[in-house]
Amino acid sequence: MTTQGPTIDDITAAGARRKKDADRLKQSSDALKELVLDALREGHYRPTDVTKASGWTAAHVRKMAREAGIEPDERYKERADRLRKSSEEKTA
Template sequence: MESSSPTVEQIAAAGHRRRRDADRLKKSSAELRELVLSALREGRLKPTRVAEASGWTGAHVRKMAREAGIEPDERYRERAERLRKAQEPADA
């Protein structure tokens, strides 16, 4: 950026770029969300692979999936339950 004082036009142009970029991010995030949820519904790709490819964390993808009514694969649920029981104290 120049060392001279910014003009109103420069500020307005920068504001326009920020809004434009925010709109693009919102649109691309919505498109990515739909692709991720569609892939999870189809079940052909592993959820961890879908999360990795999306750039979102596994936790974020799981949260989106649950909010969209997509429950975990039954095999995962059974495995998670076995692991939970194995970690419980013996006297519990």
């Protein structure tokens, strides 16, 4: 008994499935990005909650927000500045 490997048709079909899946992933990622950015613009939810719900990392959401012209809430910026200053004082 011989085992037949994949055929060209098998590979072609798998390639087509991969492309279709990649297209669907891009569409769903684009839709999620718009929802995340809209939520950040509206400010009804904390950025950490939006980030957690999205499944993306905080760094990725922050980068998308900055690229979309969404600046950090002043309260978060002040907190980050205080934390950064405190950290610098500890290492000095």
